[in-house]
Structures are given as structure tokens and as C-alpha cells.
Amino acid sequence: MSEPDPKREVERKIEELRQELRRHEHLYYVLDAPKIGDAEYDALMNELKRIEAAHPEMITADSPTQRVGGKPAEGFKKAQHSRPMLSLDNAYNAEELADWDRRVRELAGSLPVEYTAELKLDGLSVALVYQPGSDPNSDGDAQLTMGLTRGDGQTGEDVTSNIRTIRSVPLSIPANLVQRLRSPQGQGIEVRGEVVMPEAAFLRANEEREREGLPAFVNPRNSAAGALRTLEPSIVANRRLVFFAYFLLVNGEYFAAGQTATLETLSALGFRVNSHRKRVTTVEEMMRFIDHAESQRSELGYEIDGVVLKVDAHATQQRLGYTGRAPRWAIAYKFTAKAGVTQVKEITVQVGRTGKLTPVAELAPVFIGGTTVSRATLHNADFILGLGLRIGDYVKVERGGDVIPKVVEVVEDAEHPRGNQHFEFPSVCPECGSEVVREEGEADYRCVNADCPAKLRETLLHFGRREVMNIEGLGEAVVQQLLDRGLVRGVADLYTLTEEQLLGLDRFAEKSAQALLAEIAGSKRAGLARVLMGLGIRFVGERTAELLAAEFGSMDALMAATAEELERVEEVGPRISQAILEFFLAAANRALVENLQHAGVEMTAEKKQRTAQLAGLTFVLTGTLPTLTRDEAKQKIENAGGKTAGSVSKKTSYLVAGEEAGSKLDKARELNIPVLDEAGLLALLAGQAPPR
Numbered sequence: 062m063s064e065p066d067p068k069r070e071v072e073r074k075i076e077e078l079r080q081e082l083r084r085h086e087h088l089y090y091v092l093d094a095p096k097i098g099d100a101e102y103d104a105l106m107n108e109l110k111r112i113e114a115a116h117p118e119m120i121t122a123d124s125p126t127q128r129v130g131g132k133p134a135e136g137f138k139k140a141q142h143s144r145p146m147l148s149l150d151n152a153y154n155a156e157e158l159a160d161w162d163r164r165v166r167e168l169a170g171s172l173p174v175e176y177t178a179e180l181k182l183d184g185l186s187v188a189l190v191y192q193p194g195s196d197p198n199s200d201g202d203a204q205l206t207m208g209l210t211r212g213d214g215q216t217g218e219d220v221t222s223n224i225r226t227i228r229s230v231p232l233s234i235p236a237n238l239v240q241r242l243r244s245p246q247g248q249g250i251e252v253r254g255e256v257v258m259p260e261a262a263f264l265r266a267n268e269e270r271e272r273e274g275l276p277a278f279v280n281p282r283n284s285a286a287g288a289l290r291t292l293e294p295s296i297v298a299n300r301r302l303v304f305f306a307y308f309l310l311v312n313g314e315y316f317a318a319g320q321t322a323t324l325e326t327l328s329a330l331g332f333r334v335n336s337h338r339k340r341v342t343t344v345e346e347m348m349r350f351i352d353h354a355e356s357q358r359s360e361l362g363y364e365i366d367g368v369v370l371k372v373d374a375h376a377t378q379q380r381l382g383y384t385g386r387a388p389r390w391a392i393a394y395k396f397t398a399k400a401g402v403t404q405v406k407e408i409t410v411q412v413g414r415t416g417k418l419t420p421v422a423e424l425a426p427v428f429i430g431g432t433t434v435s436r437a438t439l440h441n442a443d444f445i446l447g448l449g450l451r452i453g454d455y456v457k458v459e460r461g462g463d464v465i466p467k468v469v470e471v472v473e474d475a476e477h478p479r480g481n482q483h484f485e486f487p488s489v490c491p492e493c494g495s496e497v498v499r500e501e502g503e504a505d506y507r508c509v510n511a512d513c514p515a516k517l518r519e520t521l522l523h524f525g526r527r528e529v530m531n532i533e534g535l536g537e538a539v540v541q542q543l544l545d546r547g548l549v550r551g552v553a554d555l556y557t558l559t560e561e562q563l564l565g566l567d568r569f570a571e572k573s574a575q576a577l578l579a580e581i582a583g584s585k586r587a588g589l590a591r592v593l594m595g596l597g598i599r600f601v602g603e604r605t606a607e608l609l610a611a612e613f614g615s616m617d618a619l620m621a622a623t624a625e626e627l628e629r630v631e632e633v634g635p636r637i638s639q640a641i642l643e644f645f646l647a648a649a650n651r652a653l654v655e656n657l658q659h660a661g662v663e664m665t666a667e668k669k670q671r672t673a674q675l676a677g678l679t680f681v682l683t684g685t686l687p688t689l690t691r692d693e694a695k696q697k698i699e700n701a702g703g704k705t706a707g708s709v710s711k712k713t714s715y716l717v718a719g720e721e722a723g724s725k726l727d728k729a730r731e732l733n734i735p736v737l738d739e740a741g742l743l744a745l746l747a748g749q750a751p752p753r
């Protein structure tokens with residue numbers, strides 16, 4: 062009987078966990094039918110991470126733990142598309158579709174003409190390349206080797222590191238499926254499709270940007286585009302992008318017989334394919350699908366801007382061919398933006414948490430694309446000027462992506478006379494009467510009064526938000542009353558509220574008062590990151606707050622930090638460090654922190670582990686390591702408390718030697734100093750004895 066091989070056992074366990082995680086990712090992100098909850102998924106993931114950390118040599122690029130990796134060192138490289146990524150010709154009505162259908166049938170001659178109707182997803186097209194055998198550790202699987210943006214259609218940007226973070230993109234295609242595609246050597250497997258940002262993720266991203274004082278994205282498409290071009294994969298992962306596949310090339314050629322079969326193959330390969338699609342033959346059927354798609358539009362959860370009709374059979378597609386810029390075998394039916402005309406009754410001005418003044422058009426209610434619109438933002442003074450808008454004007458309001466209504470132009474004709482009241486941007490704050498200023502180069506006016514009640518109200522509301530201190534029940538009505546009655550003058554006062562005081566407010570009884578007090582008391586344990594967010598420091602949103610908290614571990618340490626120390630934190634640059642320093646320079650803000658501390662608000666966080674495994678040890682690096690650069694290895698050693706030196710001496714604890722190690726290796730042997738390879742170093746870092 063042979064002993065069980067421990068290494069094989071570990072390999073088997075790792076593979077089992079990976080398969081399990083991939084299965085659940087597929088269920089959740091591709092099929093939209095999760096079988097387990099987040100906690101269970103996280104537990105599996107953590108177990109895999111733990112085992113991989115102990116056996117770093119077994120990590121493969123397509124492991125579910127490897128989605129969020131390092132940033133591309135020198136920005137994005139350009140790369141050539143295997144064949145051009147074309148655009149589509151447009152149609153806007155049934156007649157134009159009928160014209161196109163006629164042309165298709167003429168050119169197709171005796172070949173079959175049937176169409177696939179698909180949604181036109183409003184995102185960015187990307188091309189993904191999978192190569193079999195590119196990872197020697199996983200035989201036969203095809204690994205995702207490149208993700209390219211469309212670019213100019215000929216060359217795109219290599220955004221692979223960001224594409225990898227999209228959970229609906231498989232990191233590899235299993236060998237048994239690759240085999241079914243029949244020896245796809247050479248150019249490998251290429252999958253094209255659309256990256257979209259779901260509306261929920263878009264709204265969340267914009268809330269975050271608003272909190273950080275950054276301009277909002279205008280629509281999910283721009284937001285997705287911005288995400289794909291971000292150089293920090295962890296940020297992209299946070300944007301929850303989704304990839305829908307609709308095009309497949311195997312070794313540079315069409316694989317399936319037609320578009321319907323292509324979509325089925327893509328689905329079998331593990332890709333997410335949009336389920337809203339239909340085989341149609343007549344223009345009437347096309348229009349029925351289009352009308353249905355348009356009526357479903359606001360319920361999809363992601364944006365579409367039309368329907369794409371494609372000749373189904375690839376043989377017919379090939380006969381039809383391409384014009385310079387677009388295929389003759391496909392056409393995009395574009396929805397026209399939903400618009401309505403209505404009157405601007407009034408322009409009001411809102412004051413935000415940072416004191417920013419935002420003009421808002423108060424509209425005569427108008428029904429557009431399924432909802433009643435009665436207000437629309439006018440952004441800032443320049444926007445109003447650009448429109449030439451007066452109060453009383455009729456305006457065209459559009460709901461393009463079905464998200465936020467936009468005032469697009471002033472309408473003037475016999476039925477819609479011009480308004481006659483010019484709008485003057487207020488020179489004083491509409492809430493407190495203080496002066497408002499517009500700084501050079503900025504579009505916005507701000508109220509200068511630090512104690513402006515509007516700022517205070519918005520600050521309190523922000524403080525109580527779920528993502529911040531999570532005080533349930535601290536809504537607008539309550540905050541307004543607390544302010545009106547002079548019960549709070551700042552967030553710290555929340556912690557001294559009494560049951561008696563709350564009972565004096567409208568609609569408060571013993572039970573509700575106690576519940577709110579319990580919520581407030583509970584928020585004391587929200588932790589440093591949330592307190593930092595709650596303070597409302599410019600540019601410090603959720604992620605930055607978390608990174609700062611993990612780095613400094615306490616408010617005191619953070620407040621004592623220099624610009625240089627702050628900028629050591631990932632994602633913190635001069636702009637953010639400046640904002641933090643300025644914030645804590647103001648006496649009022651320091652007093653606020655002190656008051657919160659007095660109230661018992663905890664301001665500590667678990668510090669990022671500066672592990673000290675290697676404390677007291679000195680390393681010398683030589684030769685080329687298989688995956689780490691010299692700098693990365695040095696960084697890892699120092700982060701774990703070790704030292705590095707340039708030459709081998711009796712004081713050297715370990716020599717880390719890669720390929721083509723030279724005289725240092727000889728010297729180490731001579732002095733009997735232990736020599737590690739990269740795996741040995743990683744094992745040591747993971748807290749294990751290095752393999753002998």
C-alpha cells in the first residue's frame with residue numbers, strides 16, 4: 062500500500078474548490094440563478110485563498126482568487142484586432158427596416174434569409190482572446206490571454222487586467238469544451254460582446270462620486286468606459302460590470318452555422334448571453350420584437366438603445382459581406398429618445414452638504430417614458446446660460462437612458478411662447494443668507510457659511526446613511542425637526558440626545574424614541590472608516606476611507622500623518638492628501654473629532670497587518686526570479702519586517718536566488734548560508750518553513 066501523497070491531496074483539494082467556486086460564479090453571474098448565499102461563497106473563497114497562500118507554487122492565473130491582480134505597470138498597450146471591429150448601420154422606423162430587408166433578400170439570392178433579433182446593449186464592445194495551452198499548469202484549458210477595447214476598430218487597448226475582474230467573463234475555457242471546438246490552435250478562441258454597467262451599480266458609483274466631491278458620470282456607458290480604462294483593477298471590480306457575449310471566432314473562422322447557434326455555443330462555453338432574442342423573418346415580426354423590447358426597457362436593469370437585427374445563417378452573411386464600415390447582414394434599429402415638452406414654472410436652488418448650490422427646474426408635470434417628471438436638475442449657472450433659459454419657458458425634456466430626465470433645449474413656437482422672467486443666480490445662500498462664491502475655474506457656487514443649516518442638514522443625513530454610520534430612522538423629517546428645535550448643532554450632538562427630547566418630536570412615542578437612541582448608540586461601533594466618511598472630508602469616499610483606516614489604525618495616527626505618509630496609501634495622491642490635511646487643520650473639525658471621541662465613538666480599525674514574520678532576518682537577492690521582479694521581492698520582504706542587503710556576508714540570513722545567479726550564490730554556499738528560490742521565499746512569507 063502506498064502512502065497518500067500529501068502534495069497530490071492538496072492539488073486535489075484546490076482543484077475541487079476552484080471547480081466549486083467557478084460553478085457558483087457561473088450560476089450567479091452568468092445564469093442569474095444563485096444556489097448559495099454570499100457568506101457560503103466567501104467561506105469557499107477564503108478556504109481556497111488560505112490553501113493557495115500556503116502553496117503559492119500551485120496558484121494558476123485562472124484560479125477564482127486571481128481575478129483582481131496588479132495594475133498594468135505602464136498603462137495600457139495597444140493591440141491589433143484579429144479582424145476589424147465594425148460598427149452598424151442604423152434604421153429608425155419600419156420603412157427603413159423594410160428597405161434593408163429588401164436589399165438583403167436581393168443580395169442573398171437563393172440563400173436562406175432568416176434573422177436573429179437581439180437587444181442593442183448600450184455599453185462598450187470588447188474582444189476577448191482565449192489561447193489553449195498558454196498556462197503549462199492547466200493542460201488543455203484555454204486561458205483568457207487578452208481583452209481588447211474596440212478602439213478605432215483596427216487597434217484597441219489591452220485592458221486584460223480590468224476585463225479579468227468581470228465575474229461573467231470566464232478566466233478559462235475547460236479543455237473538454239475546447240476540444241468540441243475542434244483543434245482551435247493558432248489564433249485560439251475569440252469572443253466578442255458588450256461590457257455594460259447595470260443601473261444599480263451606476264447609481265451606486267455616482268453616489269460614491271458625489272460623496273467624494275467628484276463630478277457624476279452622465280450615464281452607465283460613460284461610467285463603464287471610465288471603469289475599463291482605470292489603472293486600478295480593484296476599482297474596476299467594484300463597478301460590477303457585466304459582459305454579454307454575441308460573437309465567436311475559432312481560429313479566425315466562424316464556428317457555428319449561424320447567429321442562433323453561435324449564441325448557444327457561447328452559452329455552453331460558459332459565457333453570459335442575453336436571453337432576450339428571437340428568430341424573425343418578416344418586418345412585422347421585427348417591429349413586434351422592437352415594440353416589446355422598448356416596453357421592457359426600463360425593467361431590464363441595464364441600458365439598451367435599440368435592437369440589432371442580424372441575418373442568421375453565416376453562409377448568407379458571407380455572401381452579403383461588408384461595406385467599408387459596417388456589415389450588410391446586420392442593422393441597428395435605434396430607439397428615439399423619449400421626450401416631452403413642458404413648462405418651467407420656477408427655478409429653485411438647493412444647497413448640498415459641501416455648500417454647493419444646484420439650480421433645479423420645477424416643471425409642470427409631464428408623462429415621459431412611463432413616469433411623471435416634475436423636476437430636473439439644471440446643474441449650474443453655465444448650464445442655464447447655455448440653454449438661454451428663462452422662467453416660464455417651455456423646454457424639451459428627454460429621458461434618454463431612462464434614468465435621469467434632462468432638459469435639452471428651450472422650445473419656441475406658436476403654442477409655446479417664451480417666458481419673460483430671467484433667472485438670476487442668487488448672490489446669497491437661499492438657506493442662510495450668507496454670501497456665495499464661485500471660485501476661479503469652478504462651475505459651482507458655494508455657500509461660505511460653515512454653519513449653514515442646509516449644510517448641517519445634509520451633513521446629518523449623510524452621517525446617518527446606511528453606508529456611513531448606518532443610523533436607521535435618521536431621515537429627513539427627523540433631522541429637520543432636530544435642527545428646528547435646536548436639539549443638534551452638529552453630528553456629535555446626536556450622541557447626547559435623550560428620550561425625553563425625542564418624545565417632543567412629531568410622531569415619536571416611547572418605542573420609536575428608544576429605537577432611534579439604540580441606533581445612534583450602536584453607530585459608535587461603526588469603526589474608523591465609517592467615521593472618516595461621516596466627517597465629510599472632500600474626496601474621501603468609502604474606498605479611500607477604508608484604505609486610510611487600514612493603514613493608520615486610529616484617528617490620532619491619521620491626524621498626525623504628513624502628506625508623504627498619507628500618500629503612501631494606495632489611491633491617495635496629492636489632491637486627496639491635501640484635502641485631508643486641510644480638513645484637520647481647521648479648529649472646528651478638530652473639535653468635532655474630539656466631541657465624537659468624548660461621546661464614545663470608536664475611532665480605531667484593524668491595522669493592515671504589517672506582518673513581522675521576517676523581523677530580524679536579512680536577505681540578499683540575486684538572479685532573475687520566475688514571477689517577482691527584484692523590487693517586488695524586496696517590497697514583500699520589507700513589508701514583512703525583513704531587511705535586504707546588496708552583498709552576502711556572515712550576517713545574511715538567506716540568499717534568494719533566481720535564474721543566472723552568479724558569484725553571490727557561490728559566496729553563500731561558501732559561507733553555508735541557506736539559499737531559497739522564489740517558492741521558498743513565498744512560503745516563508747506565508748509563515749511556513751521554507752522547503753529544504
Ligand code: IVH
Nearest residue numbers: 147148149179180181182185186307369388
Ligand atoms: S453585433 C459587425 N450585437 O453596437 C458588428 N452589436 O452600433 C457586430 N452592440 O459596435 C456588432 N449590442 O458595440 C452587435 N447585440 C449586439 C449589440 C451590438 C450592442 C454595439 C456594438 C457595436 C455597436 C454598433
